[in-house]
Amino acid sequence: MNDMVQLHAPAAASAPALLLRPWRTQDGAALVEAYRDPDMRHWTGSGPESEAQAAQWVRNQEQGWAAGDRFGLAVLEEQVGAPEGGLVGHVVLKGVESGKPSAEVGYWTAAHARGRGVAPRALEALTLWAFDTFGADGLRRVELVHQEDNTASCRVAEKSGYAFEKLLPAWPPAYPRDGHVHVRRRR
Secondary structure: OOOOOOEEEOOEOOEOOEEEEEOOHHHHHHHHHHOOOHHHHHHHOOOOOOHHHHHHHHHHHHHHHHHOOEEEEEEEEOEOOEOOOOEEEEEEEEOOOOOOOEEEEEEEEOHHHOOOOHHHHHHHHHHHHHHHHHHHHOOOEEEEEEEOOOHHHHHHHHHOOOEEEEEEOOEOOOEOOOEEEEEEEOO
């Protein structure tokens, strides 16, 4: 399934269109570079620090596709005359189970691409794909969860049509702060 999935998000006023496709081993160097950003490490935790670790990270993404419960996609800018542009982010649909009415999305945007609407456009494409692909099997809602003090993620959720639903109490040590649950329902 993952070899056939390619999603597209339209261009924004000041940013090119996006291509979302499964991760590949050759994305390793760009992945390591993205995780060098201290802000991203703060919000996502640790990430690959070497190409060997990046290769393992990509294998983990491939295992999620093979298991059918986690679907991670590299987000790249489309470029005229080139098959793909540079890596600008990551989106993932996780917790997918047959008959289960909900799943969760996650994302990150590379530091050099922030402020260009990458996350909302990529999440829109992923969310529509999720409902189209898994709606007949019961998927009715997709959740976006973030720490309460991550105001940028709150803005991304709102721009992506994910309405605030509830406050999630902290659960240390994994989740040391309260969180927000935003939800988008299948129409």
